[in-house]
Amino acid sequence: MAGQERTVAQLALAALFGPRKDAAEPDAVSVAAPAGPELPAPVPLMRFLTVGHAVVEVHTHRFTTRYTCQGRPYADPANPREVEGFRWKCGGCGATGETDGSSGPRFDYGRYLPEERDQVRADANAHATVCRAMAPTALG
Numbered sequence: 104m105a106g107q108e109r110t111v112a113q114l115a116l117a118a119l120f121g122p123r124k125d126a127a128e129p130d131a132v133s134v135a136a137p138a139g140p141e142l143p144a145p146v147p148l149m150r151f152l153t154v155g156h157a158v159v160e161v162h163t164h165r166f167t168t169r170y171t172c173q174g175r176p177y178a179d180p181a182n183p184r185e186v187e188g189f190r191w192k193c194g195g196c197g198a199t200g201e202t203d204g205s206s207g208p209r210f211d212y213g214r215y216l217p218e219e220r221d222q223v224r225a226d227a228n229a230h231a232t233v234c235r236a237m238a239p240t241a242l243g
């Protein structure tokens with residue numbers, strides 16, 4: 104019995120301090136990580152600092168639109184197309200192109216067409232210029 108107890112204690116120590124098992128596990132984790140449910144945070148296309156030091160971020164956004172390649176106001180309801188457009192959001196007050204953008208994107212759920220890159224930059228920058236909301240604290 105005493106021999107079995109020692110063996111259990113040795114196994115526990117080996118599990119805690121054994122270098123071979125620890126060395127093998129990180130490889131398995133790093134290989135499995137990209138397939139896991141947690142995806143890396145998307146990288147913003149542009150960032151603007153507000154007066155209150157919050158950040159307004161512009162991201163690419165894929166959506167289906169009925170506007171043609173000519174852009175607003177040319178629409179073809181019979182032929183919707185999928186585009187890689189943009190949207191922005193203020194990290195301080197939560198404003199978006201839907202609440203504080205130019206008239207076209209504002210009435211299109213805050214979505215900007217690929218041809219409206221200058222417009223999304225101007226709207227996000229204009230909001231950052233006047234927004235006085237502060238960045239949320241780490242405590243929430």
Ligand SMILES: [Zn+2]
Nearest residue numbers: 193195196234
């Ligand atoms: Zn804001």
